[in-house]
Structure formats: structure tokens, C-alpha cells
Amino acid sequence: MGADPGHPPARAGCVMSWRKGLIPAIPALLFLALFFLLPVAEMLMGSFQNASGELSLGNFERIASTPVYARVLGITFWISALTALLSVLLAYPVAYLLTRLSPMGRERWLLWIMLPFWTSYLVKTYAWMLLLSRKGLLTTLAADVLDNPSGLVPALSGVLIGMVHSMLPLAVITLLPIMRSIDQRLAPAAQTLGASGSMSFFSIFLPLSAPGIAAAGLLVFITSLGFFIVPALLGSPREMMVAQLVISSVLDLFDMNFAGALSVVLLACSLVVFVIYDRIAGLSSLGGEAPKERQSGRGLQILIWLGHRFSGKGKAPRRSGDSALLTGYSVLLVMLLILPVLVVVPLAFTSSPFIAFPPKLFSLKWFDEFFTSAVWQAALLRSLGVGVATALLALVLGFGATLALTRVSAGWRKGLFALFIAPLIVPRIVIALGLLYLFSRLGLAGKDIGLVLGHTVLALPYVVVTLSAAFKQYDWRLDDAARILGAGAFTRLRTVTLPLMSASLVSAFLLAFITSFDDLTIAIFVSGGINTTLPKQMWDSIQLALTPTLAAVSTTLLVFIVLFAVIAQWVSRRSNSKRQGL
Template sequence: MGGQLMATLYQTVRAAIAWPLHNREATLLLAPMALLLGIFFFVPLAGLLSLSLFDPGPTLAHFQEFLGDRTNWIILSHTFELAITVTLLCLLMGYPLAFWIVAARTWVARALLLAVVLPFFTSYLVRTYAWMVILGRFGVINQLLMDFGITERPIDLIYNKFSVLIAMVYILMPFTVLVLISVMRGIPSSLTRAAASLGASAPQNFWRVFFPLSLPGVIAAGLLVFVFALGFYITPALLGGPNTILLPMQIDIYANVTLNWPLAAAAATVLLSITLVVYTISNHFVGIDSLLGSQHGAAQSAGTPVRRSTTAYVQLVDLATALVRAVAHSLRVPAGFAIGCERAALGGKLLRGFSLLVAVFLVSPILIIVPISFSSSRFLDFPPPGLSLQWYEAYFTSRAWVSATLQSLGIATATAFASLAIGSAAAMALVRGSPRMRRVGYQLLLAPMIVPVIVSAVALYFLFARLQLVNTNLALVIAHTIGAVPLVVLIVAASLQALNVRLEHAAASLGASRIVTIWKIVLPLMRPALIVAGFFAFLHSFDELVLSLFVSGPDTTTLPIKMWSGIREEITPTIAAVSSLLIALTVVMYAGVEVVRQTGERRNKYNELVNDEGA
């Protein structure tokens, strides 16, 4: 038995050593990403685990101290409770909106998608600040309640669990909707048409055909939202009160307040372990392709456990239908009533009405910020008593604000270029590689997105402190690139999958080297995707706060750090002016990227048409 195990281990190690020799192109393309994630992501995480287990020697004392404290168990339960609640609300509110976007007319779908995309691209900090303005003691809601005579004095809507819940649902809702849309669009419409031709009513068509096929998207969206909610730090820290301490906030307290780094490492390891367990279990039921929004999506997942459980699900739907009919019969509801409801499309009207409310929920906080930035009042009054540019003047004449903005622009630009170079090379290797390499590569690639950012921040600080890189621009670029590279790989990989690989084969058959083929064939065709990926990488870096708080210093203050300090110290309309400028920057960049992307797609289609006619 032992000899067989050693032989298997030997063969595995030998194959791992031989793989780079037989796959030189893939090795060269993957090397930058492997070095970046290996040195600055996985090694710091290993160091975090080492600190929790071997400080000062091999011990479990730090875990015993953390888990032996009843307060920490209460914090863990609050963290789990909030994450589950946020996940359920995001799914219940996001699914109808995603369904309407997929089924609606083109112009309606574009308008609704804009309502989702606008907050998605807007800074986390700006969105959190918007809810501080709305829910504040003298915020928008309290002012409206007192103006209409509903209350005589402001009610407590902020610095409690309610405000944290509302803001987290608002911030994570776009993730839910976009993941659901990517899966729903992969469901063949011929299936629902076939069900309708066989006599299935609209509710039966949805519950027995469409919804089961969209379950991978539901699970994938729920997984992402739950994992993100577990590691949320910014929103609870700004909107929460003393009774809403979550595990990421407790880790920050251990690291920066009590300076108990071994205990902080133990708490971070607990959070990381919980996250990985949840991800592993969920990934078993969904598969990595669904998580990535693969084009294969729902159509090719028939072998997954979700698909195999469809029969049981249909039986459950039949049972529920029978119960509803039995109740209706016992209450003597007229049979024509149900038919009339179907013909009147009551369900469709309710769906559209509810989805419209969700869209308004997503857009309104951002739209409220803009008029407040032009207020003549020194306070956050809505509507503004008068118009003034004083807060924009305060921003542009402040050396601290302008310096922080320039710092963020420089770091974000460097991060975008570095992420594009590393991520594009890795995407080419993964898309053109073997299925096994793609599966392993995507799993490793998702790690920076799955691991809570507070854990990555603490781990990186340990490493950069030893390398004396804290408070340097290089540390910020490296930290931001770790999170931006996965975004670039996913976007570029999706574009590569849509490219006609025969063009590369034709270039090779005509004597072009691999480098020439990539430079003159692949990259020009991928230009729209590269621009979009660079846009995502730039915004990711420009918005990054948690990593920056740990690895920056007084000489490397970014705009999010400056806003963070301003919000925590004194909330003034100057923050609203900065937020409005960031919203405007996001809209302009997104519009420019869309124009370039659509122009590139039209050019590519034209070139393909010309090539087909020439052939």
C-alpha cells in the first residue's frame, strides 16, 4: 500500500516537472500570473497561517483564545446571520429584475441594465456614503417623514443593523443581477416555446422549465454574494453601531487597535476557512463554468447535481400546484377566476412593477448625491435650499484632495497596464490549453476574488512589512493588481472563446510565427475586450480601499483613503462633490468604452463578412 502511494506520488511529481517542458508557450504565458499570485497572494496567506500556529512556537493557543471568547461566537453568529439575510434578499429582489431584463424589449432591457450597471461601476465608498445621507438623523428619509407630519422627531435609521443590511443589499444587488442575466441568456428560448406549444401555461412554463435551468445562476449568485458579505468591512464600519460588530471588523480591531497580530491572524484564518468551505460545497453543485458565466452556461450543465435533481424539483412543483388547487376547491374559488388572472397577465404586471421598484432602489441613492453636492447649505439638506459651487471649489482648491486624486489616478493607471499584460497572457494560455489546465487555472484565479479582502490585506501587510514596502507606490500597485488580474482574465478569456481559431491556424499555415500571429491577428481582434478589461482594472484600483488602508502610509494617501478619513471625521457636502465627480468619471469612461467596444465589434463582423466572401 505504501509502495503504491509512493509510486503515485512519484508519477505526479514527475508529470508536474515535465509539463512546463512540453508546454513551453503556456508556461511562458502563465508565468507572470503564477509569480504574482504565488509570491504576493498564496505566500502571504501561508505566512498568515504560520503566524497563527507558530508564534512564538507550535501552538493552538491563539485559536483557543479566539474561539474561547463568547463574544467572538456572538460576532460569528451575527456575521453569518447578516450574510444569509443579505444573500436571500439579493436573490429575491434580483431574480425578477434579471428575468425582466432578459425577456423585455431591447430599449427596456437597456434602460434596466443601465440601472444595474451604474451602481455596479460606482465606488463602494460613494454608495455607502449615499446611504449615510439618506438614512442619517437629518437625512433624506427623516426630513420627508417630518415634512409630511408622520413623525415629530428624527428616528434612528442609521448606525444599526438595519442600515448595514440595506446598504449591503444595495451594493451586492448588481452582482446578483449580472450573474443571473449571464445564465438566463444561455437558456435556449426554444425550450420554453416547446413547453408552450404542448399546452403549458405561463406559470408552468416558468416553474417547470425556465427556473430549473436557471438554478446554476441562482446558486452561483448566492455563493458570490454570501462570500462577499462574509468579508464586508467598509459598509459595516461606516453604517454599523456598537451592536453590529462583524468578524472583519474584529480582525481590524485585533490588528490596528490592540496590536495583537497573532490573534488577528487566527481570526483571519477562521474567516478564510469558513469562506473556502462554503465555496467548495457550492462549487460542487454548480461547477466553475457557471460561476464564471461561461457561454456554455445552462445549456451544457446537464451532468451536474443541479440537473440531476430536476425530477425531484418538478415533483415538488406538482405537489405545490395540487395543494393550491385543493385549497382553491375547498374555498370554492371559481375556476374562471384563475383563468382570468392568467389571461390578464397579473403575474407579469406584478413582476414588472416589483422589478421597477428594485431598479429605482438601485438608481435613487446615486441621483440624490448629485444635487446635494451643489447645495448652498453647510449641511446635507435635501432638497438643497439653494445652488452653489462652493463644495467643488473646496475640493479643487484643497491640496490634500487634489494630491490624493492624482495619487489614485497614477496607481490605477499603472495597475491597469500591469493587469492587462499579465491577465491577457494568462487568458490566452487558459483558453487554448487543455480542459484540465483551464479548470485548475480558473480555480486558482478565482482565489483573490473569493478570499475576503480583509484577510488578503492583513496577509499582505505582514509580507510588505518584512520587505519594507509599506507606504510605497509599488506596494499599492502590487496589491491592486492581485485583485484586477482575475477580472482581466475573465473578460479577455470570454473574448478569446468567441474568436475563430481558424484564423490563427491559417496564419500559422502561411508561415507566421506564434508571436507574429498573436501580435497581428489575435490582439487586433481582441482590442475591444482589452479596452473593457483595462476599464475594469482601472476602476477596481481607483475604488480599492481596504488593501490601501493596510499597505499605504502618509506619503501614499489615495482618494478613497482621503474620503474614508473625511467620512469618519466629519460628513460635509465636500464628500458629495467628490462623489459626484467620481460618478461622472465612471459614466464618461463607461460610455467611451461602450462606444469603442461596439465600434470594434462592427469592424470585426465586417472583416469576417469580407473574408467569407473572399473565400
């Protein structure tokens, strides 16, 4: 009997030996061992050394005895927790709406949601600086109503706005696979038995989507721990986060051992959160699989109980009204994701030498300055080249790793998946510092190959998660049919697997490219002082002044991202057409 659709051969009784099943994952395992595990281990060892290279706990004693470090750690976890909470709460209704749409409608919505997610963190933060500063657009508009209004930056409110804006799309796309795996017939069945619409939601859909809530909260929280762009540009010293201290320790104080100790504390706390998450939701939820036999957390059980209390038994569901409200909310939220970034566009065409609202249109001189500047163009070309190389390497390694996950037993699968997504769990600043330890000895600091290797470490988990979700939808009976007809492993891969997964492969490639193209953390430590990347050049320029040239750079990047999104959608439609043809 053939394998069921969406289940790998290993689950259908054709379990390979673990040695043979691991073969496709060997390149990814070696890569992570050399450029992830080894650098992090070296960084851990360095944190237990003093300036003379002797073993010492002095760095940790300094952290424990200095109140300012405890305060920064507390602020880091508080801001990250608030960001995760707000992002998941705001994203949940949108993800729920997407589960109720047709594939074509869901694809269109996801395009608009992903556009701001793919947009550079620096571009988004720059946009919020223009909107929320004392002379920004929102403050200017508020002046018509309020006397002498103050801006929302630098302040905690500005930091939260910027971080939630950046993380909300990640929460949506993390929630969606779990929600889509829920049997949509359960809610109508409950309503047939007399349950109201709200009761069926709180009793059935919400508990079943709990792993998605946990996965989204974890990814947003861990990602937020390593943030430094948003708090540095939108916050005050009161909102300083640990990543800013690490960068300052390396670049200003030249104390890598103390920076390593700070990173170890951050890493330890992240691992504690990760272990708690695995106990509650399970690692499989990160790949879009709803774990079985796991109970909801206490907070979620309280939420379900409240739903029972206030949903009203026996009331007729108001599906049309609820649907309109849900759609209206989602439209408003997507507009709030997109519009702040679009504010940058008219400023790129201003004729004024400084930023002001409303801009004095129309001039192309800032684009001319960007495209004719040797510094800007060198940074752009370097980012493009490194991004493409990173995406190709991450895609090759990630595909082999994910293919191996479909061939090994469940016990091996969990451990391997944990290793492959480990760079996603470890704060990015920790990885960057570890690579600085390694590359400084190997002579790779300041070279493109160092950037490609570092960015591939960051991009590989996104490729694995994306392709894992795709393999869960893969119909392995087609592979079995090709094998029965005499096709070898390579032929089946070339003629069946790769064409059917082309849309997911393109999505994984784009995610890897954007991860590299948008990275600033690795670039600060590894890119070198002269040959920089585009995000590093933007970072240096933003800290000096908010100029129209930055608006021109940001607008160019927006156009670039839109083109990528259009290409991805076109490939997705072609892939769906091929799948339907089969």
C-alpha cells in the same frame, strides 16, 4: 474540420502540450505565487505564533473562549447570507428580463445597472447615511406622516440596505451569462406541447439557471464576508463584522498574530463554502459556463415542485401581462439602484456649511475646496495613477492566463481557473493582512508599487472571469483561417484576437481600474499614514463628520464613472460593428 464558434482549439482536437499551453500563464502564476500565496501562507503561520514568535494555539483558544468573537463570527455569516439571499432574489427577474432583450437593449440596461456597481462603496454608503440617518432625507419626509420617526441607521436594517444595494448589480452580471447560455427555444417548445408559461419556466429555465444562482450567491456571500465599510458606517456595535475586528486588532491593538488568527477562521469558513459550491455548481459557472450533469440543490427542487403545483397545467400563458410586470419591476429596481446615489449631487452645491435637507442652493465653494486642497488632490492623483497601473498590469497578466485556459486540457483548465480566481474567493481582509506581513519586510508598505501589486491581486480574478466569458463567444475559425493563410501567432493575436475582443478587454480594464480605485481594505494596511488614496481620505473624513466637501468629492467621482461607462459603451459598439463586418 475547424473548431466550432466559441470553443478553443483544445476542444477541437488540437490539444497543445501542457508545457506549451501554460507559457502565456507563467507571468500570472509567478505573480500570484509571490503576492498572493506567499503572503497568505505567512499570515497563516503568524496566526500560530504568540508575541514571542513561538508556536502556540493561544490566539485560537482566545477566539474559542471569548463569546464576543463567536458572536461576531455568527453575525458576519448571518448578514452575509441575508445579503446573498436578498441580492439573488431581487436580481433574478432583472437578469431574466435582460436575456429576452435585443443586444442593443441589453447593453443599455446593463449601462444603468453597472453605474451604481462601479460607483465607490464609500460614495454609496455616504448616500445611505444621508438618506437613512435621523436627520436624513427619508426621515425628514417621514416626519410629515409619523410622529418623531427614528432613522434606519445605525441598525441591522441600514446595513442590509447598504450591502444589498452594493451587491445587487454583481448578482445580475453573474446570473446573466448562465441565463444567456440557455437555449431560448426550449420554453416555446414546452408551451407548444401544452405547458403553461409558468410551468415551462419552473420546469426548464429555472433548473438550467441554477448554476448562475449558485455562482451569484457565492460571489455575493464571499464578498460580503470581508465588508467593513457598510457595517462600520451604517451599523451599530451589534452589527460588527469580522473585518472590523481584524482592522482594530492591527491598527488599535497592534496584534497582527491575533488578527491573523481571526482571518484564518474567516478563510477556513470561506473555503468550506467554496468547496460546497464546487460540488453543487462547479467552478465553470463563475466563468459563464453552465456545468453539465449537475443536479439542482434540494431547495431548488422544492421550488420547482411548488412551481408545478401552482403554475396550473394547460393554462394559456399571459406573455404580454407577464412581460409588462417584469419590465415594470426591473425599471423600479434600477431606479432604486441609481436614485440613492444621485441624492448626493444637490448637496454638493449647497451654500450651507453643513448637510441639511433641502439644501440651500447654489454654491461651488465645496468643489473649489476639493480641487484646491493639497491633501485631496494628492489622494486623487495617487488613486488615479495606481488605478491605471493596476488595470494595465492586471489586463496583461489576466489575458495571458485566460489564453492559457483555452489551450490546456480540461483537467489543467479547472485547476488553473481555481487558482486565478482564488483572490476572489478569499475575503479581501485576509489578503490585505497577508500583504502587510510581506510588504513590511520588503519595505513596500506606504509606497505606490505596494498598492499596485496589492490591487492587482484583487483585480486579476475579475479580468480572468471577464475574458473567460469573452473567449467562450470567440469564433476560433477566424484564428484557424489566419493561420492557414500564413499568419504567425503574434500576427493573429494583433490582427484578429485583440480587435475582436476589444470590448471585453476594455470592460476588463475598467473593472480592474474600479477595483483599484475603490479599494479601501488594501489601502488601510499598505498605503501608509501620510500618502493616502482617495478612498482612505474619504474614510477618514466620513468618520469625523458628514460635510458638503464629501458630497463634492462624491459628485466628482460620479461624473468620472459616467465618463468611463460612456467610453466602454462606445468601444463595445465599435467592436460589435467590426465583428458584424467580418
